[in-house]
Amino acid sequence: MATSTPTRDAYVPPPREPQKEPPSERRQLWRSRLWRFDDKASPYAYIAPFFLIFGAFGLYPLLYTGWIALHRVSMTGLDSMEWVGWENFDKILHDPEFWTSVSNTFLIGVISTVPQLLVALGLAHLLNYRLRASTFWRTIILTPYATSVASAALVFALVFRADGGLLNWTLGLVGFDPVNWANGHWTSKLAISIIVIWRWTGYNALIYLAAMQAVPNDLYEAASLDGASRWQQFLKVTIPSLRPTILFTIVISTIGSMQLFGEPLLLEGGAMGATGGNENQYETLSIYLYNYGWNLGHLGPAAAVAWAMLALLLLIAGVNWLIGRYVRTSDSAV
Amino acid sequence: MRITRSVAGRRRRTAIVATTGLTVTALLLTGCGGSSDSGSKGADADGNITLTVADFGQFGYKEAGLFEKYHELNPKITVKEDTTAEEKNYYPKLLQQLNSGSGLADVQGIEVGRIKEIVDTKADSFADLSKVIDVNEWVSWKAKQATAPSGAVIGAGTDIGPMSLCYNRELFEKAGLPTDRTEVAKRTAGGWDDFLALGEEYKKKAPAGTYFMDSASAMFNAVVSSSPEQYYDASGKPVYKESAGVKKGWELAAEAASKKLTQGLAQFEDQWQAALRKSTVATVVCPAWMAGQISTYAGDANKGKWDITSAPGGISANWGGSFLAVPKSGKNVDEATKLVKWLTAPEQQAAVFKAIGVFPSNQGAYELPDVKSATLPYFNNAPIGQIYADGAKSIPEAVLGPKDGVIKDSISTQINNMEQRGTKPDAAWDVAVRTIDKAIG
Numbered sequence: 221m222a223t224s225t226p227t228r229d230a231y232v233p234p235p236r237e238p239q240k241e242p243p244s245e246r247r248q249l250w251r252s253r254l255w256r257f258d259d260k261a262s263p264y265a266y267i268a269p270f271f272l273i274f275g276a277f278g279l280y281p282l283l284y285t286g287w288i289a290l291h292r293v294s295m296t297g298l299d300s301m302e303w304v305g306w307e308n309f310d311k312i313l314h315d316p317e318f319w320t321s322v323s324n325t326f327l328i329g330v331i332s333t334v335p336q337l338l339v340a341l342g343l344a345h346l347l348n349y350r351l352r353a354s355t356f357w358r359t360i361i362l363t364p365y366a367t368s369v370a371s372a373a374l375v376f377a378l379v380f381r382a383d384g385g386l387l388n389w390t391l392g393l394v395g396f397d398p399v400n401w402a403n404g405h406w407t408s409k410l411a412i413s414i415i416v417i418w419r420w421t422g423y424n425a426l427i428y429l430a431a432m433q434a435v436p437n438d439l440y441e442a443a444s445l446d447g448a449s450r451w452q453q454f455l456k457v458t459i460p461s462l463r464p465t466i467l468f469t470i471v472i473s474t475i476g477s478m479q480l481f482g483e484p485l486l487l488e489g490g491a492m493g494a495t496g497g498n499e500n501q502y503e504t505l506s507i508y509l510y511n512y513g514w515n516l517g518h519l520g521p522a523a524a525v526a527w528a529m530l531a532l533l534l535l536i537a538g539v540n541w542l543i544g545r546y547v548r549t550s551d552s553a554v
Numbered sequence: 555m556r557i558t559r560s561v562a563g564r565r566r567r568t569a570i571v572a573t574t575g576l577t578v579t580a581l582l583l584t585g586c587g588g589s590s591d592s593g594s595k596g597a598d599a600d601g602n603i604t605l606t607v608a609d610f611g612q613f614g615y616k617e618a619g620l621f622e623k624y625h626e627l628n629p630k631i632t633v634k635e636d637t638t639a640e641e642k643n644y645y646p647k648l649l650q651q652l653n654s655g656s657g658l659a660d661v662q663g664i665e666v667g668r669i670k671e672i673v674d675t676k677a678d679s680f681a682d683l684s685k686v687i688d689v690n691e692w693v694s695w696k697a698k699q700a701t702a703p704s705g706a707v708i709g710a711g712t713d714i715g716p717m718s719l720c721y722n723r724e725l726f727e728k729a730g731l732p733t734d735r736t737e738v739a740k741r742t743a744g745g746w747d748d749f750l751a752l753g754e755e756y757k758k759k760a761p762a763g764t765y766f767m768d769s770a771s772a773m774f775n776a777v778v779s780s781s782p783e784q785y786y787d788a789s790g791k792p793v794y795k796e797s798a799g800v801k802k803g804w805e806l807a808a809e810a811a812s813k814k815l816t817q818g819l820a821q822f823e824d825q826w827q828a829a830l831r832k833s834t835v836a837t838v839v840c841p842a843w844m845a846g847q848i849s850t851y852a853g854d855a856n857k858g859k860w861d862i863t864s865a866p867g868g869i870s871a872n873w874g875g876s877f878l879a880v881p882k883s884g885k886n887v888d889e890a891t892k893l894v895k896w897l898t899a900p901e902q903q904a905a906v907f908k909a910i911g912v913f914p915s916n917q918g919a920y921e922l923p924d925v926k927s928a929t930l931p932y933f934n935n936a937p938i939g940q941i942y943a944d945g946a947k948s949i950p951e952a953v954l955g956p957k958d959g960v961i962k963d964s965i966s967t968q969i970n971n972m973e974q975r976g977t978k979p980d981a982a983w984d985v986a987v988r989t990i991d992k993a994i995g
Contacts, residue, residue: 294675295646295649295650295653296649296671296674296675296676296956297675298653311995315988315992316988317988317989381824382825383825383828384828403974403975488823488824489824490639490640490642490643490822490823490824491640491642491643491820491823491963492820492823494642494643495967498820498967498970498971498974498975499971499975499977512992514646514650515642515646515960516960516992516993517646517649517993518992518993518995
């Protein structure tokens with residue numbers, strides 16, 4: 221099986237045969253002690269760097285954010301922390317704007333992730349055929365991913381501008397009225413989704429492509445002997461083999477869309493971006509957090525939002541896991 | 555399939571340990587080493603100093619060529635300016651830098667809507683300028699705004715924003731309105747209600763695609779600025795919900811929005827700048843510093859098409875104005891203080907006024923010919939010295955609050971919603987209140 225990982229044999233120390241003429245009792249004892257210590261301790265030494273760095277840069281900030289979330293802290297006086305318990309959580313849960321940003325985040329997440337993964341799958345399938353200059357094409361679809369969020373968002377901001385924007389100009393040629401993209405509730409979400417789709421489709425396509433190339437060829441041969449068309453092969457061979465990969469991309473994209481920040485911030489930029497539009501029509505959770513902490517200067521509620529985001533992510537991950545388990549167990553149904 | 559590995563020798567193991575050790579050290583070094591401080595730096599080997607000035611919007615020093623001049627007077631000192639377009643983005647960054655103590659420039663600009671909060675919470679972070687600068691030179695209320703309870707003065711007054719009205723003569727003419735500034739002043743002599751009436755008259759014959767005003771929130775700000783009671787009472791309690799000035803300003807803005815007299819643009823943002831470039835707005839409420847913004851964004855093509863007249867009802871009000879403060883943590887506090895003293899001295903304030911029309915807060919400047927008989931060529935040679943100087947001395951002292959800036963911004967956003975989306979005034983007010991309470995909270 222190509223998918224089963226080779227089991228690595230644990231390191232077995234060379235058999236310690238008693239030497240013919242033991243140098244001395246004590247040295248022997250020492251040596252075996254050292255051996256044993258080496259055996260037991262060195263694995264920890266190898267993995268220590270990761271855990272030390274994770275502790276300092278991952279775990280500690282996480283816990284400290286939780287600590288801040290239980291206090292009243294202002295940007296104007298970081299040294300004075302006042303214990304308020306759950307008040308900050310209470311505050312954000314009763315703030316309609318918070319729920320607006322939750323629903324915005326989910327809506328943008330759905331309308332950016334679903335088309336993106338479908339298109340990526342199609343692209344990967346096309347690239348999987350033998351074609352001329354395949355490396356060139358594979359490189360080309362990865363270029364959007366290589367651009368920075370800022371530059372992509374700025375270019376798209378010019379495309380979606382209400383007056384003099386490229387898109388409205390094009391629509392005008394066809395005879396449509398100009399659309400104020402950033403101003404509308406749906407149009408702004410659509411605009412942001414398009415930026416996300418543009419940036420991430422190639423990346424996902426490459427992941428799919430890698431998985432496709434690992435699908436054994438004899439499966440396709442067998443399928444075509446049975447008279448399956450290209451399309452049927454894609455449905456019956458490629459997709460089932462890609463299932464774990466698809467699940468992986470869904471999880472990654474979900475986390476990504478949960479943390480959507482740069483695109484909405486820069487769509488209009490300035491103060492408008494920092495509040496996710498005039499009516500918070502494209503305010504994502506990250507923007508809400510940023511606005512609360514940095515513009516209004518209240519770090520307590522901002523930290524509470526951060527933990528709320530973590531809770532939401534865990535919830536989504538749980539749902540994903542359940543779906544994944546269901547998919548795995550219903551293999552026979554396919 | 556099982557892959558059996560040959561048993562690794564001791565040598566390889568030491569190699570792994572060694573590389574791991576190296577990696578950790580490298581990571582720790584990159585994590586803690588190399589402070590990337592973009593802030594102030596001390597003198598170099600030759601005693602040359604580069605002073606950094608961080609500001610927002612338009613302070614006019616560049617336009618007046620003051621930094622070059624200072625370098626000529628003090629050959630060892632070079633001044634670099636770092637400007638953020640919008641104050642809304644500038645201020646959070648300043649707070650972060652104050653908290654982290656890095657990245658601060660030698661001189662930082664502070665807007666009047668924030669000065670109270672800085673004085674209340676961050677006074678210790680700034681050098682006391684009262685030893686170097688005579689605060690009695692400023693208009694009295696300006697000095698008070700920057701004075702901490704301890705008596706320390708943390709900011710030197712740059713400009714103030716006495717109110718006027720900028721209007722586009724060309725559009726006025728096309729709509730059949732008077733273009734002479736005394737005539738326009740007469741038509742709005744009764745105050746803001748007259749102003750709206752004039753707007754309705756404009757609308758009747760307005761050139762297609764143009765609006766009487768750029769933004770009702772500007773009018774709101776003007777109305778609030780002219781009232782003695784604004785967002786806070788004297789005891790420091792927020793009273794914006796009951797304040798007479800806020801009420802009046804809000805009602806006028808709602809009326810302007812419902813009658814579609816405004817283009818409903820958020821001031822200073824891209825679309826607002828574009829509207830000036832394309833001349834789609836006929837009036838802009840004009841605190842002194844706004845003239846500089848208009849001439850910048852409307853561009854040379856519109857030179858001479860604009861004009862300035864006294865504000866509706868001849869109100870004396872102050873909207874905006876800034877301070878220059880010197881963070882204590884800088885490496886060149888003394889030199890920076892000297893620079894601030896020089897920049898805010900009468901002659902230099904007059905030069906800036908001449909360049910972009912921001913009005914001096916230093917009373918010594920009012921007697922200088924550059925101010926007294928100043929005209930702005932861009933604005934059809936409007937006698938701004940005369941227009942502003944009368945108002946500047948009679949401006950009532952306003953009570954400032956720590957969150958003035960945020961309150962103003964939140965209400966402005968909601969006024970824009972009324973203009974652009976036809977949000978009902980009550981609903982817009984509710985959202986504004988919610989946002990403000992969150993900010994004050």
